[in-house]
Amino acid sequence: MTMQSAASVTDDAIANRPMGAIRSFFRRMRGTTHSIHQSERKDVAMNAQTEIKAADNGVNVEALLGAREAITGMPAAGQFKWRTRCDWIDGVHTQSTVDGFFGLGAEQERNARFEITTDHPEQFAAKNQGATPIEIVLSALGACLTGGVASVAQHRGIQLRKVTAFVEGDMDLAGVLGIDADVRNGFSGIRVRFEIDADATPEEIAAVVAQSQKRSAVFDIIANPGNVSVTVA
Numbered sequence: 333m334t335m336q337s338a339a340s341v342t343d344d345a346i347a348n349r350p351m352g353a354i355r356s357f358f359r360r361m362r363g364t365t366h367s368i369h370q371s372e373r374k375d376v377a378m379n380a381q382t383e384i385k386a387a388d389n390g391v392n393v394e395a396l397l398g399a400r401e402a403i404t405g406m407p408a409a410g411q412f413k414w415r416t417r418c419d420w421i422d423g424v425h426t427q428s429t430v431d432g433f434f435g436l437g438a439e440q441e442r443n444a445r446f447e448i449t450t451d452h453p454e455q456f457a458a459k460n461q462g463a464t465p466i467e468i469v470l471s472a473l474g475a476c477l478t479g480g481v482a483s484v485a486q487h488r489g490i491q492l493r494k495v496t497a498f499v500e501g502d503m504d505l506a507g508v509l510g511i512d513a514d515v516r517n518g519f520s521g522i523r524v525r526f527e528i529d530a531d532a533t534p535e536e537i538a539a540v541v542a543q544s545q546k547r548s549a550v551f552d553i554i555a556n557p558g559n560v561s562v563t564v565a
Contacts, residue, residue: 391486409436425451425461473550474499477524480544490536494529
């Protein structure tokens, strides 16, 4: 399947599709390969509106471009609700479960559930049975940006060999411990440093990272937080 054929449906045709057809489209895209096969790359270069050099970073660019076109034609399909359930275990030890989500106009099920364990280190009189929640936040930022780098590089025909993101945040415990009301509870600053080995110039690599940051959901969540409500049932 070439990129052109994966996203060949016109905007008008997509706009006239019911939501069920959009969901069917996404199911078909899940069944495609996760990268462009060597035998298909020549067709992609000939047919794609944007020429793509041969690169295989394991990202299904066909599906991403097809999804973008489908959601452009039916914006309601792009309204998602992500969820996690967090259960207290003992002390500050918790376990969060990630399962289904809402999107494409309906509840969606994963083919597997995921569990995330959090705790605090011994220095905080805890049992160190998992990363701290703040380290999970840093990990999420690094993961989102790194995945974005792979996606952008694939689309631009840049072959990656190694990508590592080093993420660190500064925090003054005088805030969270209630010592100083003028000190915020969260990070005062976060830094992300990439080390990337790729078939590209330093300028091209920097542009890939910049585009990943521009489209990163987690970067936006941290840098431009929305409203958070906390209630008790």
